[in-house]
Each structure stands twice: as C-alpha cells, then as structure tokens.
Amino acid sequence: MNTDTLPAARSFTHSMVVIHRGLRRESRVLAELVGATRPGDVRRAGAIAAHLSDYLVGLHNHHHGEDELIWPTLLSRVDLDADIVLRMEAQHAKVAATIERLRGLVGPWTRSADAAARDALAAALAEHRAVLVEHLDDEEAHLLPLAERHLTEAEWNAQGDHFAEHTPKTKLLTLLGVVLEDATPQERTEILAGLPAPARAVWRLYGARHHARRMRRLREDVRTSRTGTALAALTGVGITYVGLSYLLDPMGTAPGFGLPAWPEGDAAAWLNLKGVRDLATGLTVFALLAAGRREALGWVMLAFATIPAGDMLTIFAHRGSTATALGVHGLTSAAVLASGLLLVRAARRR
Known part of the structure; x- marks a missing residue:
C-alpha cells in the first residue's frame, strides 16, 4: 500500500480548531444580524x-472547561512556557468581561428593538469578536502545541464531558450544530464518533435538520422570505392546476389561454404537452419548497417568470386577447418575478 495516499493523523487537539471555527463565524454573523434588524422589530430581535x-x-462553558481542567494541569507541568497559559487565563478574563457586557445590553434591545439599543449591542458584539478572535488565534498558535506535549488525549477530551455536564440539555443540539456547520466531512465524522451512540442517533435523525432550519430562519430576512415563499406556493398551486386541466380537459381549457385559435383533432396533442410542462413546473416549485431551498427556489422562479412573459408576447404576436395576455399571463409573470426577487434578496441578506 502506498502510505503517501493516506491522510495524516490529526492531533487530538484539532477538535478545538473546529470549535473555534464555529465561534468565529457566530460572533461575526450575530453582529451582522443585530446591525441589520429594523427598529421596532421586536419579534426579530427576540x-x-x-x-x-x-x-x-456555549462560549462561557467552553472556556470554563479550559479554566477548570486544562490551565491548572498545564501549569503544574510546564516551566518556561507558563507565560502562555497565564496569557490564556488573562484573555479568558477579557472575553468574560465582553460576555457580561453583552448580557447587559441584550435585554433592553430585546424589549424595545429601538435603534439606539441595537447600535449599542452591535458595537459591543464587534468589540467582543475582536477580543475573542485575538484569543482564539493565540490559543491555536501557541497553546495547542503546548497541550499536545504535556497532556494526554484523555485529559484533553475531559473538556467534552465537562461541557455536556454544565450545559442545559436543550441547548446541546444547537451548540453541536454550531460546531459542525463548517466542519469538513472528516472532521464531522471524527467529532460525532466521540459522542455516545444515542447522541449520534438523535443528531442524525433530528438534530441536523433542526439546526439547518433554525439557522435558515435566523439568518434570512424572515418577513421578506415569507412573502416570496407565499407567492411561490400560490404559483405552484396555480400552475399545477393549469397543467392538470390541460391533461384532463385540453379542449375545454385551451380557450382560456387567450389565443384566437388552438389545435384540434390529432394536433390537440400539443395541448397535452403544455399540460406536462405546466405540471412539471408546479412540481418543481413544490420540490424546492419541501427541501427548504429558498435561494434555489428564488433563482428558479426568476427563470420561470420568462414562461408567462413569453405566453403574453405570443398572444400579442397572434392578435389574441389583450385582456387575457395582460390580466392572466402578464400578472402571473410579475408575481413569479416578484417571488424570485424576494427569495433571492432574503437569502443574500443572511
């Protein structure tokens, strides 16, 4: 076997890098979400x-485990490198101070959602992130190599049990999701392998989907997305109904299209083809809605808007009903276009 193709074994401290990745992301995203909240939107603020x-x-309990289990053990075993551990302790104190400031500011903002409280909280989050990232960078560069030399894997992994013991059970799935969200497939497999079998089962059967839905709702403009989603759902229902009508009663449905004439006899098979097209269009909308792929649905709706627009122009070109061209196909195209724009815009504002 060619050992050059085998992945290099990870250090037992690599899990900390994955955890830090999630903390960096959430500290950034939270500041962005707070800053983008409209004044008075108490529901969104909540x-x-x-x-x-x-x-x-999660951050407090993560640091508390290090304070209780890692720093004392390292200080008892190192000499010249003790300054690294002492620096970690000092940085934890700075991070803790920013956490307390955030907890003091989030209450007033949640109750009022006014601009001044929002801006104060956003500024505090920016300060918190700066202090936190400085600590995480320093810890990865200097503390993790020190821990690898002076701690056993079991001593290092004791932090996980400490975290689970001190964290409310209702929050564990959310915090696991925060860690796994940007993990590579290999990192995800390794972290899940370290969990008890029941915990792995709960995550795979429920936790992963729950976390994805929660983050999707949190990071998008919910009201804009709801409007776009409602328009998309109505479009899906409407076009599915039209498609079925052309399949079940093509000759009875065709006059409503707006053209001055339509195929008859064997040529009426073209009406069935239109029914298949419309039915497939509606099913595509429902499939993306069911999968929760709002941004993908937005782009698809933008593309679908060309269908009723093309129908409208075809009616004009063949001197069909202007009222039907504008009132049915034109309005449908505008609604589909609006749905697509709202869904894409909401996703881009995450």
Whole structure:
C-alpha cells in the first residue's frame, strides 16, 4: 500500500480548531444580524437574542472547561512556557468581561428593538469578536502545541464531558450544530464518533435538520422570505392546476389561454404537452419548497417568470386577447418575478 495516499493523523487537539471555527463565524454573523434588524422589530430581535444567549452559554462553558481542567494541569507541568497559559487565563478574563457586557445590553434591545439599543449591542458584539478572535488565534498558535506535549488525549477530551455536564440539555443540539456547520466531512465524522451512540442517533435523525432550519430562519430576512415563499406556493398551486386541466380537459381549457385559435383533432396533442410542462413546473416549485431551498427556489422562479412573459408576447404576436395576455399571463409573470426577487434578496441578506 502506498502510505503517501493516506491522510495524516490529526492531533487530538484539532477538535478545538473546529470549535473555534464555529465561534468565529457566530460572533461575526450575530453582529451582522443585530446591525441589520429594523427598529421596532421586536419579534426579530427576540429570535436573534435567543441565539445570542445560546452562543454565550456555549462560549462561557467552553472556556470554563479550559479554566477548570486544562490551565491548572498545564501549569503544574510546564516551566518556561507558563507565560502562555497565564496569557490564556488573562484573555479568558477579557472575553468574560465582553460576555457580561453583552448580557447587559441584550435585554433592553430585546424589549424595545429601538435603534439606539441595537447600535449599542452591535458595537459591543464587534468589540467582543475582536477580543475573542485575538484569543482564539493565540490559543491555536501557541497553546495547542503546548497541550499536545504535556497532556494526554484523555485529559484533553475531559473538556467534552465537562461541557455536556454544565450545559442545559436543550441547548446541546444547537451548540453541536454550531460546531459542525463548517466542519469538513472528516472532521464531522471524527467529532460525532466521540459522542455516545444515542447522541449520534438523535443528531442524525433530528438534530441536523433542526439546526439547518433554525439557522435558515435566523439568518434570512424572515418577513421578506415569507412573502416570496407565499407567492411561490400560490404559483405552484396555480400552475399545477393549469397543467392538470390541460391533461384532463385540453379542449375545454385551451380557450382560456387567450389565443384566437388552438389545435384540434390529432394536433390537440400539443395541448397535452403544455399540460406536462405546466405540471412539471408546479412540481418543481413544490420540490424546492419541501427541501427548504429558498435561494434555489428564488433563482428558479426568476427563470420561470420568462414562461408567462413569453405566453403574453405570443398572444400579442397572434392578435389574441389583450385582456387575457395582460390580466392572466402578464400578472402571473410579475408575481413569479416578484417571488424570485424576494427569495433571492432574503437569502443574500443572511
């Protein structure tokens, strides 16, 4: 066997790099979400504040495990490198101070959602992120190599049990999702392998989908997305109905299209082809709705808007019903286009 093709064994401290990746992302995204919240939107503020609370609990308990289990053990075994551990302790204190400031600011903002409270919280989150990222960078560069030399894998992994013991069970799935979200497939496999079998089963059967839905709702403009989704759903229902009508009663349905004439006899098979096209269009909308792929649905709706627009222009070109061209096909194209724009815009504002 060619050993050059085998992946290099990871250090037992690599899990910390994956955890830090999630903390960096959430500290950035939370600041963006708070800053983008419209004044007076108490519901949106409450949703973001709930996730901020979970994030702060996770970060506090993560650092508490290091304070209790890692720093004392390292200080008892190192000499010249003790300054690294002492620096980690000092950085934890700075991060803890920013956490307390955030907890003091999030309550007033949640109750009022006014611009001043929002801006104060966003500024505090930016300060928190700066202090946190400085610590995470320093820890990865200097503390992890030190831990690899002076701690056993079992001593290092004791942090996981400490975290699970001190974190409310209702928050564990959310915080696991935060860690796994940007993990590579190999990292995800390794982290899940370290969990008890029941925990792995709960994550795979429920937790992963729950976390994805929660983050999707949190990071998108919910009201804009709901409007776009409603328009898409109505479009899906409408076009599916039209498609079935052309398949079941083509000659009875065709006059409503707006053209001055339509195929008859064997040529009426073209009406069935239109029915298949419309039915497939509606089913595509429902498939993307069911999968929760709002951004993909938005782009598809933008593409689908060309269908009724083309139908409208075809009616004009053949001197059909102007009222039907504008009132049915034109309005349908505008609604589909609006749905696509709203869904894409909402996704881009995550």
